[in-house]
Amino acid sequence: MYGWKDNIRRVRPYIPGEQPELKDMIKLNTNENPYPPAPAVEWILRGYDAEELNRYPDPSATLLVDAIARRYDLRREEVFVGVGSDDVLAMSFMTFFHSNRPLLFPDISYSFYDVWAETFDIPYRKIPLDDHFEIHSEDYAGENGGIIIPNPNAPTGIDAGQEKLEQIIRANPNAVVIIDEAYVDFGAVSLLPLIDRYDNLLVVQTFSKSRALAGSRIGFAMGNPELIRALWDVRNSFNSYTMDRITQKLGAASIEDEEYFQVQLARVVASREWTKKELRRLGFYFPDSRTNFIFARHERLPAIEIFHALKEAGILVRHFALPKIDNYLRISIGTDQQMQDMIRFLDHYLADH
Amino acid sequence: MYGWKDNIRRVRPYIPGEQPELKDMIKLNTNENPYPPAPAVEWILRGYDAEELNRYPDPSATLLVDAIARRYDLRREEVFVGVGSDDVLAMSFMTFFHSNRPLLFPDISYSFYDVWAETFDIPYRKIPLDDHFEIHSEDYAGENGGIIIPNPNAPTGIDAGQEKLEQIIRANPNAVVIIDEAYVDFGAVSLLPLIDRYDNLLVVQTFSKSRALAGSRIGFAMGNPELIRALWDVRNSFNSYTMDRITQKLGAASIEDEEYFQVQLARVVASREWTKKELRRLGFYFPDSRTNFIFARHERLPAIEIFHALKEAGILVRHFALPKIDNYLRISIGTDQQMQDMIRFLDHYLADH
Numbered sequence: 001m002y003g004w005k006d007n008i009r010r011v012r013p014y015i016p017g018e019q020p021e022l023k024d025m026i027k028l029n030t031n032e033n034p035y036p037p038a039p040a041v042e043w044i045l046r047g048y049d050a051e052e053l054n055r056y057p058d059p060s061a062t063l064l065v066d067a068i069a070r071r072y073d074l075r076r077e078e079v080f081v082g083v084g085s086d087d088v089l090a091m092s093f094m095t096f097f098h099s100n101r102p103l104l105f106p107d108i109s110y111s112f113y114d115v116w117a118e119t120f121d122i123p124y125r126k127i128p129l130d131d132h133f134e135i136h137s138e139d140y141a142g143e144n145g146g147i148i149i150p151n152p153n154a155p156t157g158i159d160a161g162q163e164k165l166e167q168i169i170r171a172n173p174n175a176v177v178i179i180d181e182a183y184v185d186f187g188a189v190s191l192l193p194l195i196d197r198y199d200n201l202l203v204v205q206t207f208s209k210s211r212a213l214a215g216s217r218i219g220f221a222m223g224n225p226e227l228i229r230a231l232w233d234v235r236n237s238f239n240s241y242t243m244d245r246i247t248q249k250l251g252a253a254s255i256e257d258e259e260y261f262q263v264q265l266a267r268v269v270a271s272r273e274w275t276k277k278e279l280r281r282l283g284f285y286f287p288d289s290r291t292n293f294i295f296a297r298h299e300r301l302p303a304i305e306i307f308h309a310l311k312e313a314g315i316l317v318r319h320f321a322l323p324k325i326d327n328y329l330r331i332s333i334g335t336d337q338q339m340q341d342m343i344r345f346l347d348h349y350l351a352d353h
Numbered sequence: 354m355y356g357w358k359d360n361i362r363r364v365r366p367y368i369p370g371e372q373p374e375l376k377d378m379i380k381l382n383t384n385e386n387p388y389p390p391a392p393a394v395e396w397i398l399r400g401y402d403a404e405e406l407n408r409y410p411d412p413s414a415t416l417l418v419d420a421i422a423r424r425y426d427l428r429r430e431e432v433f434v435g436v437g438s439d440d441v442l443a444m445s446f447m448t449f450f451h452s453n454r455p456l457l458f459p460d461i462s463y464s465f466y467d468v469w470a471e472t473f474d475i476p477y478r479k480i481p482l483d484d485h486f487e488i489h490s491e492d493y494a495g496e497n498g499g500i501i502i503p504n505p506n507a508p509t510g511i512d513a514g515q516e517k518l519e520q521i522i523r524a525n526p527n528a529v530v531i532i533d534e535a536y537v538d539f540g541a542v543s544l545l546p547l548i549d550r551y552d553n554l555l556v557v558q559t560f561s562k563s564r565a566l567a568g569s570r571i572g573f574a575m576g577n578p579e580l581i582r583a584l585w586d587v588r589n590s591f592n593s594y595t596m597d598r599i600t601q602k603l604g605a606a607s608i609e610d611e612e613y614f615q616v617q618l619a620r621v622v623a624s625r626e627w628t629k630k631e632l633r634r635l636g637f638y639f640p641d642s643r644t645n646f647i648f649a650r651h652e653r654l655p656a657i658e659i660f661h662a663l664k665e666a667g668i669l670v671r672h673f674a675l676p677k678i679d680n681y682l683r684i685s686i687g688t689d690q691q692m693q694d695m696i697r698f699l700d701h702y703l704a705d706h
Contacts, residue, residue: 003527004553007452007498008583011590033407042403045599050395053568053603054386056561083436086592098362119590145360176357200357208409215406215598230361237364237472239439245568246398246599250406 011119026341028332029318031154031183031293033212035267035335038260040253041213048246057248059240060232067252068220072192077225080232081251083242085182085206085219088231089148090116092202092221095234096176097122099145106135108325110150110180129153133287135160137167147172150180152188155320155330157289159188166191169198176227178202183291185210185265186272192222199224209292210265211254218243218251268292272333278343279331282350292333295325301353303327306346309353313345364472379694381685382669384507384536384646386565388620388688391613393606394566401599410601412593413585420605421573425545430578433585434604436595438535438559438572441584442501443469445555445574448587449529450475452498459488461678463503463533482506486640488513490520500525503533505541508673508683510642512541519544522551529580531555536644538563538618539625545575552577562645563618564607571596571604621645625686631696635703645686648678654706656680659699662706666698 036042065079072079082088093116097103100123105113107126117124127139133156140147147168152159169177169191177200184190184205192203207218221231235242255261272289279286279296286296297303307319307329318330333339418432425432435441446469450456453476458466460479470477480492486509493500500521505512522530522544530553537543537558545556560571574584588595608614625642632639632649639649650656660672660682671683686692 004449004499004529005579007449007454007529009448009451009587011586027408030409032409035407036404037406041406045398045401045403048398050398051389053390053394054388054565055380056383056385056567057570083595083597084592086594090591095362096357096360099360101360115590119587146357174356176360212407214409214594217410217594217597226358233364233366234362234472236366237468238443239437241439241567241570242436244436244570244597244600247597 009119012115024314026315026334026338028334028338028342029316029330030214031209031291031330031332032214033209033264033268033292034333034338035212035264037212037216037250038254038257040257041250044249044253045246048249053245055245056241057243057245059236061243061248064218064243064248064251067255071255071258072222074222075225078195078222078228080221080228080235081243082219082221082235084208084217085180085204086112087217087242088204088219088221089178089180091231091235091238092178092204093117093122094120095230096178096202096227097146101143101145104140104142104144104147106149106153108133108153108156110154111320113148129156133158135164137164137171140168141171144172144175146175146177148178148180150182151191152183152186152290154183154291155293155318155325155328156287156295157183157291157293158287159290162189162191162194166194169194169201173198173200176200176202178204181205182209183293186292187269187290195223199226202227207251207254211261212264213251213254216247216250218247268333271336271339274336275331275333275339275343278339282343282346294331294333295328296331297327297329298350301350303329305353306349309349310342310345315342315345362472365468377667379668379687379691381687381691381695382671382683383567384562384644384683384685385567386562386617386621386645387686387691388565388617390565390569390603391607391610393610394603397602397606398599401602406598408598409594410596410598412589414596414601417571417596417601417604420608424608424611425575427575428578431548431575431581433574433581433588434596435572435574435588437561437570438533438557439465440570440595441557441572441574442531442533444584444588444591445529445531445557446470446475447473448583449531449555449580450499454496454498457493457495457497457500459502459506461486461506461509463507464673466501482509486511488517490517490524493521494524497525497528499528499530501531501533503535504544505536505539505643507536507644508646508671508678508681509640509648510536510644510646511640512643515542515544519547522547522554526551526553529553529555531557534558535562536646539645540622540643548576552579555580560604560607564614565617566604566607569600569603571600621686624689624692627689628684628686628692628696631692635696635699647684647686648681649684650680650682651703654703656682658706659702662702663695663698668695668698
């Protein structure tokens with residue numbers, strides 16, 4: 001005897017970072033950009049014709065796809081967009097890793113990868129990073145049904161560099177290799193120029209971090225037209241109209257403001273470098289970050305203790321209760337003021353403990 | 354020898370209705386609402402604080418969930434929201450039909466059902482409607498892994514009525530039965546009151562039709578908390594932040610304006626009834642529609658011929674080149690002016706052909 005409950009797909013839900021709506025909290029736990037999106041976003045909203053919302057959006061999101069293609073000097077056929085890079089990545093898992101061979105990814109990386117693999121019944125094998133959280137290309141040479149690597153890696157912040165990653169792509173011509181570049185704009189080198197050379201390379205980026213539009217949900221993938229076509233086919237077999245009209249316009253307008261983008265990036269990078277210096281002074285160790293967060297442990301105090309002390313002081317950072325990394329804190333880069341407040345608190349706290 | 358192309362999931366893409374952005378076209382092909390959304394939608398956009406878009410949205414969409422719960426007199430735990438009802442339905446297929454027994458649905462119904470079943474490797478069996486496009490409850494008594502029925506049905510527009518559907522739900526306590534009520538507000542009776550009586554019933558609705566927000570992508574499901582919990586779990590294992598900040602606010606504000614909703618619905622229904630009368634006069638036959646479209650064939654001329662003649666005249670309706678229904682046109686209800694223009698054209702065209 002069975003019932004309807006037997007037919008329910010059992011999943012391991014992803015636990016997102018806390019999203020308190022408290023205005024006086026210093027929120028450094030989800031790697032959001034502390035600055036507002038490009039000014040054009042507000043202008044679009046002020047002048048938006050609400051009447052047109054009675055019509056379905058363009059399922060191909062042409063306006064946005066074309067704006068991204070222009071920015072990265074690509075053809076329209078080389079760009080796919082989705083509702084945040086999580087959507088782009090989930091669709092990519094469904095599309096490209098439909099195999100009985102294991103998907104490979106670093107054992108410390110974005111925590112959604114194993115969730116998707118399990119949700120879509122994709123076998124997978126986690127490849128250990130070394131003791132310095134570094135990737136070694138030769139570890140990705142075995143038989144596989146695909147590879148995904150975040151670069152810079154999350155939550156470590158380390159940039160593996162083009163050479164290592166290109167070796168992996170070259171060694172695996174029979175598997176799609178996805179480089180998840182959510183944080184690349186903060187100081188790493190994108191592999192985008194390699195998509196012409198390797199037809200198995202897909203580069204995924206997002207508007208949520210460097211473009212300060214986490215609230216609007218825009219992610220995108222770039223690769224050869226055959227990969228991109230396959231993604232659109234799976235997308236359209238699933239839900240043809242995922243990106244709403246307003247988001248398409250906001251995204252297109254925001255990516256056109258290159259000057260604002262660069263100025264705002266430079267501010268985040270400057271705050272990060274200042275924060276690194278201060279954290280070092282306070283006895284923290286961390287791999288060199290090329291992202292908008294720092295992944296740090298303290299020479300003396302356990303991470304979880306500092307995590308709770310910060311939280312009590314109204315400063316929210318991220319702690320992962322996972323093997324190998326449970327003594328680290330992932331601290332997102334906020335405004336200068338926020339970073340100064342955090343350092344001032346840590347200064348006093350560490351003096352007393 | 355294999356290559357990365359062997360690992361690509363091959364799907365049958367859904368072909369959405371044409372979405373020309375031509376302002377002078379009379380667009381009666383995708384069942385959109387001809388009226389603008391509630392006035393509050395525009396106010397929200399004018400006053401929206403663009404700065405907050407740098408933060409991730411609330412993954413539980415609490416503001417919107419609570420607004421829907423208030424409107425339908427439910428608890429928060431009984432409401433799930435997604436990016437259009439296609440998203441809600443795709444998630445429901447993944448969540449509830451994870452079985453080796455066939456999913457059952459009418460052979461003439463929403464054309465996405467078989468696409469999803471194939472995408473998620475769900476076996477399915479299409480149950481033939483009778484010659485009048487009617488559902489018979491006893492046809493849904495066999496062993497199955499779930500049932501989904503649109504009511505009113507699309508593209509026929511027929512309301513099966515509560516009795517028949519309740520028989521199906523009652524006869525299948527071991528399967529989740531989804532009633533897809535995308536068009537219910539235009540004159541059918543919702544099964545929502547039955548969710549307290551049947552724990553296997555999920556009712557799905559959308560903001561795209563009756564609430565004139567197709568451009569914003571909001572769908573929702575209502576059912577007992579266990580069903581709803583399972584949907585959120587699958588959703589969160591997939592993509593935690595799907596509904597953007599702006600859409601959550603627009604949706605919540607729009608559902609609160611009950612008066613605008615009723616007035617605008619009454620206008621669509623009045624135009625539909627007028628159009629029925631005129632189509633009858635012109636020699637069209639159609640099942641009685643309880644939706645915002647009419648599914649009609651002509652006594653003399655083939656549907657495809659009328660379809661092309663209308664298109665040439667700048668009037669876009671929908672034709673499905675599918676068995677049993679290829680001699681029908683699905684005509685969405687537009688404004689009075691649009692319906693009058695269409696009838697005037699048909700009047701002349703039919704006199705000459």
